Structures are given as C-alpha cells and as structure tokens.
Amino acid sequence: MELTLLGTAGPKGWPQPFCTCASCLGCTGPVVRGPACVLLDGTLLLDCGPEPAHAAARAGHPLTGVRRLLLSGPAESAPLAWLPAAGLVEVIAPSGPPAWLPAPSAGGPQWRQVAEEDTLDLDGHRIRVLPGGTPGRVAYEVTGTDGTRLLYAPPSTLPPEAEAVRAWTREGGHYDVVLLDVVSWPERLATLRRDGAVTEDTDVLAIHLSHESPPGEELHRRLAAWGARAVPDGGLVRVGADASPSPRPHRTLVLGGARSGKSAEAERRLAACPDVLYVATGGTREDDPEWAERIALHRDRRPDTWHTAETVELTRLLAEARQPLLVDCLSLWLTAVMDTHGAWDDARWAAGGREAVRADIAALAAAWRACRVPVVGVSNEVGSGVVPPTPAGRRFRDELGRLNATIAGESDEVLLVVAGQVLTLRSLPSPRSPWACA
Ligand SMILES: [Zn+2]
Known part of the structure; x- marks a missing residue:
C-alpha cells in the first residue's frame, strides 16, 4: 500500500x-x-x-x-x-x-x-x-x-x-x-x-x-x-517498506527549576504508553494542605490507567519494574536518603554520612543503567540561584548537582525545561528492544 x-x-x-x-x-x-x-x-x-x-x-x-x-x-x-x-x-x-x-x-x-x-x-x-x-x-x-x-x-x-x-x-x-x-x-x-x-x-x-x-x-x-x-x-x-519511527529513548532525565513545566513534560513523554507506574518519592505530608494540593493537581493530570507508588525505594523498583516508570522526583529521593543517613548534621556527615549517601547514589545509578523498562526521571536543577545560607543547604545543593550529573551520564536523553520550553541536552540513539510498552 x-x-x-x-x-x-x-x-x-x-x-x-x-x-x-x-x-x-x-x-x-x-x-x-x-x-x-x-x-x-x-x-x-x-x-x-x-x-x-x-x-x-x-x-x-x-x-x-x-x-x-x-x-x-x-x-x-x-x-x-x-x-x-x-x-x-x-x-x-x-x-x-x-x-x-x-x-x-x-x-x-x-x-x-x-x-x-x-x-x-x-x-x-x-x-x-x-x-x-x-x-x-x-x-x-x-x-x-x-x-x-x-x-x-x-x-x-x-x-x-x-x-x-x-x-x-x-x-x-x-x-x-x-x-x-x-x-x-x-x-x-x-x-x-x-x-x-x-x-x-x-x-x-x-x-x-x-x-x-x-x-x-x-x-x-x-x-x-x-x-x-x-x-x-x-x-x-x-507501508511496510519505509523505516518505522526512530526508537524511543529508554532512560530520560528531565531537569528544571520550580514550576518550569518539568513534571508535565515528563508525564507527556509517557502519555502514549499504557500502564505506567508513577513513582511519587515525596510521600504524604500530614497537616500540609499546600503539599496535598500539589499532589492532587499532579494526580488529576495523569491518565486513569496509570498506577501510583509512593516510595523512596527507587533502586529496588528499577530492578523489578515490568512496566514503564515515571519517577517524580529525584530531589525528593535525595532528601529521603539524606534523612536516612542523618546527613543534614555536620558531625554525622563527617562520620560516614557522606560515604553512605554517595553509596546510595551509586547504587541508584547502577539500577538506572540496568533498568529494562522505559524510565523517565524528574529532578530539580538547582545551584544557579542564591547560595543556601546553611551548611546543610549547601550540602544538599552540591549532592543534588552530583546526583543529576551521575543520572544524566546514564541516560539516553537529558532534557532541561525552562519556562515550559524544552531544551535537549543529550539525545543518544537507543536500541529498540527495551521498549515493552504493552
Ligand atoms: Zn494560529
């Protein structure tokens, strides 16, 4: 035809x-x-x-x-x-x-x-x-x-x-x-x-x-x-003779500042995919109506066929996933990791906290690399604005920068969203086989 x-x-x-x-x-x-x-x-x-x-x-x-x-x-x-x-x-x-x-x-x-x-x-x-x-x-x-x-x-x-x-x-x-x-x-x-x-x-x-x-x-x-x-x-x-569309990216990292449109872009990327698992790393925050409103807004935007998991156990999820994953977001995951290791505290950071946080980041990067399903991750691009006034704030900013760079290095596609506009920072050809959408 x-x-x-x-x-x-x-x-x-x-x-x-x-x-x-x-x-x-x-x-x-x-x-x-x-x-x-x-x-x-x-x-x-x-x-x-x-x-x-x-x-x-x-x-x-x-x-x-x-x-x-x-x-x-x-x-x-x-x-x-x-x-x-x-x-x-x-x-x-x-x-x-x-x-x-x-x-x-x-x-x-x-x-x-x-x-x-x-x-x-x-x-x-x-x-x-x-x-x-x-x-x-x-x-x-x-x-x-x-x-x-x-x-x-x-x-x-x-x-x-x-x-x-x-x-x-x-x-x-x-x-x-x-x-x-x-x-x-x-x-x-x-x-x-x-x-x-x-x-x-x-x-x-x-x-x-x-x-x-x-x-x-x-x-x-x-x-x-x-x-x-x-x-x-x-x-x-x-029909049947022309090349079909180029393979879709397998691992995508979407970066952006607050309200840049990064989450909407991440969701859009998987919109033609049925049965996506949306991984909310922020968890629930009792007595925080503003947070609840943000979560409700995000949920309303997603198709009914998507499922939601509220967890910070990303490394395990990436290894076990059998359906496309949308991780929103890596900065909240890092917050949880720093909580776990007491990394906000100067003394605990110096006494092994740093190594523990970086080991978790390395494990996440390895799982990201080995993930067999399409995965889109969202993270905050920080560090371009004012310098945080506290040592803990500066520590988080620095570790997030390292985390973003590490995951970007393991991704086929890296996007930066600014004012709702998408900039492609990296776009590598990816093999066909990992896509198992249906
Ligand atoms: Zn017009």
Missing part, C-alpha cells in the same frame, strides 16, 4: 488563515500543512481539503486516477465544492449527500451512505467502517492488495471503550500504519497499544496537526517520544 499525505492538518490547516499567533506566523514554506487528505494507491482519497487537486499536483500525483472519496464525517462539514468536476465514481460517507450536489443523472458522483461494520471491496482494497466515537463520524480500516492494513482515525472517530478497539484487531492483528491525531490525544495511542492494534512495527503518522501543536523541531521531538512521526504535506509513505 502506498500513501501520499496530501494534507496532514486539521480542518483549518496550519497556519490557520489570518491567525496572528506565533505558531501560525512562523509557519511558512515547506512546513505549511493543509486539511487532512490521504491518497491511497492512487485510486482512493481519504477525506479532502478544499482543493485536493492542487495539493496532489504539488505532490506530483494528479488525482486523475482517483475513483472514490471516503469521508470520515458529515458531508456538510466537508469542503466539497470541487467534487462535481472531479469525475469520481463514488463518494462513501457516514451521511447522505449535501442538498446542492448534482444527482448522478446530472453528472454528480454516486453517493453511498455507510454504517458501522459495513465492509466494502473497492478496487482491490477491503474497507471496513469502524464505529466512531461521535454520531455521524467513522474511522476506516483499509486492507491493501498486498495484505497490509491501515487505520485512518481522525478526531472523534475512535471509541473510548477499549473493548471496541479490541474487536477491531481480534481478526487481523496489529495495523501496519495508523493515521491519528496523536498530538492532541496521545492517550488514544496508548489505548491502541494496550489492545494490540499498534505495536513497535506500526508506523504511526500524526494527522490533524494545528497551531495547537508544538511548532518546529519540538513537534518531531515530542512525536518521537511517543513512537510516532509527522511527514510533510505531499510526503509519500510505502
């Missing part, structure tokens, strides 16, 4: 016309994206923008061989003014034709209204209509002449119920390529992974990009963390 992505944005495109946001003003040239539209094997068109013929011509694929258009939503919401001149054999949609469209007797295309679970054989492609998450919207599964399978699921077309997704894959196994609004809803990718519809061999392509998506390289960095990718408009994808 061969796809040409004629458009990869949402209905308004990216840039959104006349929008003055920084993202839209900066979106010029080859990164301009039109409304979602996919040309499949030169004969089928999945959804369309207002001028698919021009998009196709720019991509070097005239639409003269296209026989059918498949719409995923209501005809009224699709820009179909070009349709009467296109000479298509048939339009397939979950709704009836718009009133203005000429009847087939007057030169208009045949219109076939489909319902969930309909199966059609068209030009060698087997099409299955999948139940949409919203009335009037459907997703499509396409099996090509070579047996490769595609899932096309624009927004509002994926049912939230896991059982419905499982039913899709019961017969055919995983999809070879999935087109999905990954950026707005990475949790849906997690659902597809959990139910076996998406595996490490699936090429996940982001569609419905918009000015809400992160601009520039940040888009590609974020998608890569989710095991997905974005291709430019006009991009050609040979």
Whole structure:
C-alpha cells in the first residue's frame, strides 16, 4: 500500500488563515500543512481539503486516477465544492449527500451512505467502517492488495471503550500504519497499544496537526517520544517498506527549576504508553494542605490507567519494574536518603554520612543503567540561584548537582525545561528492544 499525505492538518490547516499567533506566523514554506487528505494507491482519497487537486499536483500525483472519496464525517462539514468536476465514481460517507450536489443523472458522483461494520471491496482494497466515537463520524480500516492494513482515525472517530478497539484487531492483528491525531490525544495511542492494534512495527503518522501543536523541531521531538512521526504535506509513505519511527529513548532525565513545566513534560513523554507506574518519592505530608494540593493537581493530570507508588525505594523498583516508570522526583529521593543517613548534621556527615549517601547514589545509578523498562526521571536543577545560607543547604545543593550529573551520564536523553520550553541536552540513539510498552 502506498500513501501520499496530501494534507496532514486539521480542518483549518496550519497556519490557520489570518491567525496572528506565533505558531501560525512562523509557519511558512515547506512546513505549511493543509486539511487532512490521504491518497491511497492512487485510486482512493481519504477525506479532502478544499482543493485536493492542487495539493496532489504539488505532490506530483494528479488525482486523475482517483475513483472514490471516503469521508470520515458529515458531508456538510466537508469542503466539497470541487467534487462535481472531479469525475469520481463514488463518494462513501457516514451521511447522505449535501442538498446542492448534482444527482448522478446530472453528472454528480454516486453517493453511498455507510454504517458501522459495513465492509466494502473497492478496487482491490477491503474497507471496513469502524464505529466512531461521535454520531455521524467513522474511522476506516483499509486492507491493501498486498495484505497490509491501515487505520485512518481522525478526531472523534475512535471509541473510548477499549473493548471496541479490541474487536477491531481480534481478526487481523496489529495495523501496519495508523493515521491519528496523536498530538492532541496521545492517550488514544496508548489505548491502541494496550489492545494490540499498534505495536513497535506500526508506523504511526500524526494527522490533524494545528497551531495547537508544538511548532518546529519540538513537534518531531515530542512525536518521537511517543513512537510516532509527522511527514510533510505531499510526503509519500510505502507501508511496510519505509523505516518505522526512530526508537524511543529508554532512560530520560528531565531537569528544571520550580514550576518550569518539568513534571508535565515528563508525564507527556509517557502519555502514549499504557500502564505506567508513577513513582511519587515525596510521600504524604500530614497537616500540609499546600503539599496535598500539589499532589492532587499532579494526580488529576495523569491518565486513569496509570498506577501510583509512593516510595523512596527507587533502586529496588528499577530492578523489578515490568512496566514503564515515571519517577517524580529525584530531589525528593535525595532528601529521603539524606534523612536516612542523618546527613543534614555536620558531625554525622563527617562520620560516614557522606560515604553512605554517595553509596546510595551509586547504587541508584547502577539500577538506572540496568533498568529494562522505559524510565523517565524528574529532578530539580538547582545551584544557579542564591547560595543556601546553611551548611546543610549547601550540602544538599552540591549532592543534588552530583546526583543529576551521575543520572544524566546514564541516560539516553537529558532534557532541561525552562519556562515550559524544552531544551535537549543529550539525545543518544537507543536500541529498540527495551521498549515493552504493552
Ligand atoms: Zn494560529
């Protein structure tokens, strides 16, 4: 199966016309994206923008061989003014034709209204209509002449119920390529992974990009963390032949100051992964409403499928983990380690406390290196501000600096979050095998 992505944005495109946001003003040239539209094997068109013929011509694929258009939503919401001149054999949609469209007797295309679970054989492609998450919207599964399978699921077309997704894959196994609004809803990718519809061999392509998506390289960095990718408009994808996304990082350290957005970034990195174990190292603090509020805020942000462990026994967890881990955060872990060894006290620090703390850090680093599941750790970047007034404060600042440097040295990817912006400090290629997301 061969796809040409004629458009990869949402209905308004990216840039959104006349929008003055920084993202839209900066979106010029080859990164301009039109409304979602996919040309499949030169004969089928999945959804369309207002001028698919021009998009196709720019991509070097005239639409003269296209026989059918498949719409995923209501005809009224699709820009179909070009349709009467296109000479298509048939339009397939979950709704009836718009009133203005000429009847087939007057030169208009045949219109076939489909319902969930309909199966059609068209030009060698087997099409299955999948139940949409919203009335009037459907997703499509396409099996090509070579047996490769595609899932096309624009927004509002994926049912939230896991059982419905499982039913899709019961017969055919995983999809070879999935087109999905990954950026707005990475949790849906997690659902597809959990139910076996998406595996490490699936090429996940982001569609419905918009000015809400992160601009520039940040888009590609974020998608890569989710095991997905974005291709430019006009991009050609040979299903099963093109390389799948580059492997996701195995061990990631996210650094940042207070309220920098480091925890949100760490959570985002695992958002397309089902069954993450969130490791809260801060524990519970009785009679501290501010702490309770912070914890509640963090918890509300996390998907329901994630589990939480409140523990400082990180070294053991890293060795035993069988699911992806998010550790928030290493600075609180260090606080607990210093508590354990009485390291705040000058005399105890001098009498073996230092060695005990550093032994625990070395053991953590060894466990981090040996960890067999994806792990994302959060830590505070301190030491750039005022010098702490007490010896104990300075000691903690110094040991945290050492801890961060040690863990960073054992990580494939190190990020620094400043004012919500992510800087990549280190990005090393990592092998495929450690990822066992599902
Ligand atoms: Zn905009």
